Amino acid sequence: DVKVTQSSRYLVKRTGEKVFLECVQDMDHENMFWYRQDPGLGLRLIYFSYDVKMKEKGDIPEGYSVSREKKERFSLILESASTNQTSMYLCASSFNRNYEQYFGPGTRLTVT
Amino acid sequence: GENVEQHPSTLSVQEGDSAVIKCTYSDSASNYFPWYKQELGKRPQLIIDIRSNVGEKKDQRIAVTLNKTAKHFSLHITETQPEDSAVYFCAASQGSGGGADGLTFGKGTHLIIQP
Numbered sequence: 001d002v003k004v005t006q007s008s009r010y011l012v013k014r015t016g017e018k019v020f021l022e023c024v025q026d027m028d029h030e031n032m033f034w035y036r037q038d039p040g041l042g043l044r045l046i047y048f049s050y051d052v053k054m055k056e057k058g059d060i061p062e063g064y065s066v067s068r069e070k071k072e073r074f075s076l077i078l079e080s081a082s083t084n085q086t087s088m089y090l091c092a093s094s095f096n097r098n099y100e101q102y103f104g105p106g107t108r109l110t111v112t
Numbered sequence: 113g114e115n116v117e118q119h120p121s122t123l124s125v126q127e128g129d130s131a132v133i134k135c136t137y138s139d140s141a142s143n144y145f146p147w148y149k150q151e152l153g154k155r156p157q158l159i160i161d162i163r164s165n166v167g168e169k170k171d172q173r174i175a176v177t178l179n180k181t182a183k184h185f186s187l188h189i190t191e192t193q194p195e196d197s198a199v200y201f202c203a204a205s206q207g208s209g210g211g212a213d214g215l216t217f218g219k220g221t222h223l224i225i226q227p
Contacts, residue, residue, distance in 0.1 A: 033214060042118075042201055043156070045214040058214050059113060090155065097213045098144035098163065098205055103155040 003027070004104040006091055012110045019078040021107050023091030032074035033092040033101060034058075034066065043090065049074055050097070081111045114139040114206050118218025126226050131192055133221045135202035136184040144205035144213065145178060145185050150220075151198045159200075160187070189223075197225045 007022035023032065031050050035043040035058075045058030047066040055066050063085060067075045074093075078085055088108050092101040115138040125131045137145075146161035162169045162176045162185065169176050173192075178185040189196055199220045205213040 035217075040219060042217040042219040043203075043215075045206075045216065048214045056214070059216065100146065100158045100161065101215065103157070105155055 004091060004093055004102050006089075006104040006107050008107050009105060010108050010110075012112065013078075013081050014112055015082060017078075017081050017111075019081050019109065019111075021076040021078075021089055021091075021109070023074045023076070023093075023104055024072055025074075025093040025102070026072065027093065027095070027102075028071065029093035029095050029102075030071075031094045031097065031101075032068065033094075034064075034074070034076045035090045035092065036060070036087040037090055037106070038087050046076065081109075083111050085109065086111045114142060114204055114216040116202060116204050116216045116218045118202050118221060120221060121219065122222045122224070124224040124226055125192055127192055127194060129192055131187075131189045131196070131223055133187045133200055133202065133223070134184060135186070135204075135218050136182075137204040137216075138183065139204070139206070140180075140183065142204040142206070145176070146203050146215070147176060147187050148201045148203065148217075149198045150201065156201060192223075192225050194225050194227065197223060199223070 004025045033048040034046040049068045065077045091104040094101045118135045143164035148156035149159045150156040175188045202218045203215040
């Protein structure tokens with residue numbers, strides 16, 4: 001059974017702080033993804049990675065960066081958190097391209 | 113980039129009736145079209161997917177159809193039950209050509225099953 005875990009369910013940070021969101025998958029999946037989910041907007045792709053140290057920008061990468069030092073771990077970094085980054089952040093992984101993406105439980109981030 | 117439109121945003125049907133959710137996409141390079149179901153407070157979960165070499169796929173009460181020429185695909189749920197109440201998202205692969213494809217999601221359809 002695929003398990004995707006995220007480091008926190010809820011997080012409150014102040015404007016300007018550097019924020020790290022971590023995601024770990026235990027199924028040796030090649031691909032990992034970060035999305036944010038906002039009411040009425042669906043899920044929007046921030047960044048994804050298809051291999052260790054490889055990354056590609058998604059649709060809304062501004063204000064974010066990522067790190068993938070190990071195959072099982074994919075981190076999302078908010079360099080300087082802003083209030084418009086308050087959102088639900090979902091991590092996902094998949095075995096290969098065009099295969100099912102398995103989602104983590106999400107981290108609800110509030111930036112005050 | 114890819115753009116996915118999903119309709120309707122809310123759909124209310126009587127228990128036992130059928131529900132249809134429609135999506136259109138813009139990028140002809142997209143070749144993978146999954147549907148996710150998200151119950152309140154839970155993570156999205158795949159319910160069915162279709163690849164561009166197939167026109168229709170069925171799994172019990174759920175079916176998906178794909179029209180590549182018109183760039184639209186639809187989710188059909190028959191004999192709806194209370195547990196079908198959720199938000200449904202369609203998605204299309206971005207066809208980036210790299211080692212993986214991110215997904216572009218529609219904005220979601222809140223399906224309400226009336227008893």
